[in-house]
Amino acid sequence: MDFALTEEQEMIVATTRAFVERELYPYEAEVERTGRLDMDVIRDIQRKAMEAGLYAANMPEEVGGAGLDTLTWLLYEKGLGRANYALHWTGVARPSNILLAGTDEQKEKYLYPCIRGETWDCLAMTEPGAGSDLRGMQATAKRDGGDWVLNGTKHFISHADIAGFAIVFMATGEEDTPRGKKKLITAFFVDKGTPGFSVREGYRNVSHRGYTNSVLEFDNCRLPDSQVLGEVHKGFDVANQWLGATRLQVAATCLGRAERAFDHALAYAAERRQFGQQIGKFQGVSFKLADMAMEMKAAGLLTWEAGWKFDRGTVTEADMSMAKLKATEVLAHVADEAIQIHGGMGLMDELPLERIWRDARVERIWEGTSEIQRHIISRDLLRPLGA
Amino acid sequence: MKVLVPVKRVIDYNVKVRVKADGSGVDLANVKMSMNPFDEIAVEEAIRLKEAGKADEIVVVSIGVKQAQETLRTALAMGADRAILVVAADDVHQDIEPLAVAKILAKVVEEEQPGLVLAGKQAIDNDMNATGQMLSALLGWSQATFASKIDIEGDHALVTREVDGGLQTIKVKMPAVVTVDLRLNEPRYASLPNIMKAKKKPLDEKTAADYGVDLTPRLEVVKTDEPPARAAGIIVGSVDELVEKLKEAGAV
Ligand SMILES: Cc1cc2nc3c(=O)[nH]c(=O)nc-3n(C[C@H](O)[C@H](O)[C@H](O)COP(=O)(O)OP(=O)(O)OC[C@H]3O[C@@H](n4cnc5c(N)ncnc54)[C@H](O)[C@@H]3O)c2cc1C
Ligand SMILES: Cc1cc2nc3c(=O)[nH]c(=O)nc-3n(C[C@H](O)[C@H](O)[C@H](O)COP(=O)(O)OP(=O)(O)OC[C@H]3O[C@@H](n4cnc5c(N)ncnc54)[C@H](O)[C@@H]3O)c2cc1C
Numbered sequence: 001m002d003f004a005l006t007e008e009q010e011m012i013v014a015t016t017r018a019f020v021e022r023e024l025y026p027y028e029a030e031v032e033r034t035g036r037l038d039m040d041v042i043r044d045i046q047r048k049a050m051e052a053g054l055y056a057a058n059m060p061e062e063v064g065g066a067g068l069d070t071l072t073w074l075l076y077e078k079g080l081g082r083a084n085y086a087l088h089w090t091g092v093a094r095p096s097n098i099l100l101a102g103t104d105e106q107k108e109k110y111l112y113p114c115i116r117g118e119t120w121d122c123l124a125m126t127e128p129g130a131g132s133d134l135r136g137m138q139a140t141a142k143r144d145g146g147d148w149v150l151n152g153t154k155h156f157i158s159h160a161d162i163a164g165f166a167i168v169f170m171a172t173g174e175e176d177t178p179r180g181k182k183k184l185i186t187a188f189f190v191d192k193g194t195p196g197f198s199v200r201e202g203y204r205n206v207s208h209r210g211y212t213n214s215v216l217e218f219d220n221c222r223l224p225d226s227q228v229l230g231e232v233h234k235g236f237d238v239a240n241q242w243l244g245a246t247r248l249q250v251a252a253t254c255l256g257r258a259e260r261a262f263d264h265a266l267a268y269a270a271e272r273r274q275f276g277q278q279i280g281k282f283q284g285v286s287f288k289l290a291d292m293a294m295e296m297k298a299a300g301l302l303t304w305e306a307g308w309k310f311d312r313g314t315v316t317e318a319d320m321s322m323a324k325l326k327a328t329e330v331l332a333h334v335a336d337e338a339i340q341i342h343g344g345m346g347l348m349d350e351l352p353l354e355r356i357w358r359d360a361r362v363e364r365i366w367e368g369t370s371e372i373q374r375h376i377i378s379r380d381l382l383r384p385l386g387a
Numbered sequence: 388m389k390v391l392v393p394v395k396r397v398i399d400y401n402v403k404v405r406v407k408a409d410g411s412g413v414d415l416a417n418v419k420m421s422m423n424p425f426d427e428i429a430v431e432e433a434i435r436l437k438e439a440g441k442a443d444e445i446v447v448v449s450i451g452v453k454q455a456q457e458t459l460r461t462a463l464a465m466g467a468d469r470a471i472l473v474v475a476a477d478d479v480h481q482d483i484e485p486l487a488v489a490k491i492l493a494k495v496v497e498e499e500q501p502g503l504v505l506a507g508k509q510a511i512d513n514d515m516n517a518t519g520q521m522l523s524a525l526l527g528w529s530q531a532t533f534a535s536k537i538d539i540e541g542d543h544a545l546v547t548r549e550v551d552g553g554l555q556t557i558k559v560k561m562p563a564v565v566t567v568d569l570r571l572n573e574p575r576y577a578s579l580p581n582i583m584k585a586k587k588k589p590l591d592e593k594t595a596a597d598y599g600v601d602l603t604p605r606l607e608v609v610k611t612d613e614p615p616a617r618a619a620g621i622i623v624g625s626v627d628e629l630v631e632k633l634k635e636a637g638a639v
Contacts, residue, residue: 007457007460007586008582008586011461011464011582011585012579014461015579018576019576051575052575052576052578053578053582057579066579066583067583
């Protein structure tokens with residue numbers, strides 16, 4: 001086994017890190033204070049990210065991406081993950097891989113503009129009544145003549161406010177299975193401005209200031225067949241086949257922020273003096289650092305290994321769930337301890353710690369809650385035993 | 388015109404430097420190393436000259452430990468065409484002195500025949516600010532130091548220099564050695580596509596012995612110290628007290 005990074009990987013890590021520190025950090029305080037993005041700033045970051053080849057680097061080379069292997073892509077995600085989420089997600093966007101599943105016309109219309117930074121995508125699955133249990137969705141698309149008519153509500157949809165279109169999952173029928181009726185799901189492209197489709201401001205939430213979520217309403221929204229992404233009734237197959245390692249992406253960005261919090265904590269422990277000595281000399285502080293470092297390393301190894309296996313086609317659902325679960329929980333722990341080591345100063349918005357701590361909270365919920373990840377891992381263990 | 392850019396691998400400017408216990412120098416074991424920031428500016432300027440059609444090839448050279456290869460790859464990923472690594476040390480703590488570096492560079496110049504050498508004004512590790520000047524003396528070339536603007540016009544270069552109290556523009560005959568200052572440009576990022584391409588660019592490996600240069604140090608480091616710790620501040624209660632304290636400190 002070779003754990004060393006290649007020269008290219010080292011350089012990609014260095015470029016990403018330098019970019020994030022120089023181009024994103026300076027705008028963080030403003031986004032945190034106002035809760036919104038200045039789109040002029042975003043345009044500027046986009047332009048610089050394109051020059052550096054960082055924009056949409058998750059995409060294959062043929063369509064204008066960097067053509068990174070999964071492990072290298074995750075190292076890049078970790079670098080971006082250090083910064084405020086809204087800034088890196090918009091300024092250095094990684095369009096959803098599912099856009100690669102489109103037809104040539106759909107790629108022209110949706111994929112390339114995202115890669116060129118002219119618009120952003122958003123992905124709508126969750127509904128007020130269907131979160132973890134996505135198959136339980138209520139929103140429907142029904143055949144009417146040669147068209148589809150969409151009705152229902154999606155909520156918690158990230159950055160739908162700035163997206164030019166949404167990739168929406170709708171129930172399009174039911175099939176009988178040995179375990180009862182099962183909904184059939186189809187994915188659609190829905191453009192902003194399509195009659196019957198509206199986007200409302202969502203909820204304010206504790207994590208990732210500036211990164212909005214919206215409510216999507218469909219009221220007899222009529223779409224032609226050409227808006228179907230992939231095959232009819234095969235929406236989840238398209239998602240499974242094309243979405244890629246989104247759980248590992250969450251893990252990697254969490255590792256980036258954990259490392260940033262840790263860097264602060266380590267430096268502070270070596271610098272801050274109380275009772276006549278550096279607080280790092282107190283075991284109460286130093287043992288915290290030891291645990292934080294060890295936990296981060298463990299989460300990193302789970303994530304890099306899963307990424308490495310992803311390209312070899314040997315990754316399991318449990319591998320990816322373990323990485324996501326561990327990295328998100330480690331971030332929560334590291335952020336909390338980093339604040340503790342800083343004492344009162346850790347809570348103040350002079351430092352990025354209070355927000356890394358707030359931002360950590362959503363990570364255990366989206367992309368599959370911690371419980372759902374544990375469910376996946378344990379199912380992999382028990383199913384072969386018939387339990 | 389070919390441009391030669393020497394690049395040095397130095398301790399990363401973000402790293403908090405620690406002095407070795409025996410005071411012989413700075414601890415570099417397992418420390419993040421990067422390209423000397425002034426050399427990055429020199430590489431950037433060379434690329435801009437090439438983009439402007441004033442240069443057609445950029446050769447980067449690094450003299451030091453084998454790991455300086457990483458520094459050269461970074462320069463290639465920024466846009467240099469070709470690299471020469473001169474292995475002159477095997478211990479990361481061994482610094483090659485400016486005169487030896489200048490002598491090796493002079494030999495490289497002899498071989499490569501560039502029209503311009505663009506170097507950083509100094510390396511941020513030992514702050515010598517000497518290599519470029521020594522090289523120009525060895526070559527008998529014109530020199531312009533601390534450049535904040537460079538215009539190449541035929542067989543001359545107009546170089547704006549940052550000097551005490553202002554800017555000075557001088558005209559030097561080419562070929563020349565120009566050392567660059569902080570405000571010359573803002574170096575680009577090594578872009579992802581170029582990082583991928585860098586591996587395919589040629590990197591020649593040589594040793595100091597190939598150039599027959601004597602590396603024996605001529606300088607002796609007597610002692611290395613941490614900078615003095617900043618004394619704790621005090622909060623004064625009034626302007627009068629402030630003036631009082633400043634008087635006590637001999638500041639007013
Ligand atoms: C800020 C934010 C942005 C989001 N962005 C998007 C987006 O862009 N697009 C999108 O489609 N969705 C998005 N989501 C939705 C996200 O994916 C869901 O929140 C997540 O899947 C959980 O669903 P839920 O919130 O409805 O919780 P529920 O599914 O209702 O879960 C409630 C609790 O029950 C537990 N639970 C549920 N089922 C089980 C089980 N089988 N075993 C054990 N415990 C269980 C859960 O773990 C959780 O603790 C976003 C969410 C947030 C918070
Ligand atoms: C919102 C807020 C309001 C406040 N209001 C007031 C107020 O009204 N009046 C007032 O006087 N103060 C106030 N405080 C200050 C508060 O009491 C201090 O923040 C607290 O005592 C911790 O001190 P510190 O923040 O300087 O952290 P430090 O004492 O510097 O502690 C830093 C870290 O070192 C650890 N540490 C320190 N010594 C040891 C040791 N011997 N062994 C092991 N670990 C050690 C700590 O546990 C902590 O993890 C307030 C603080 C906050 C955040």
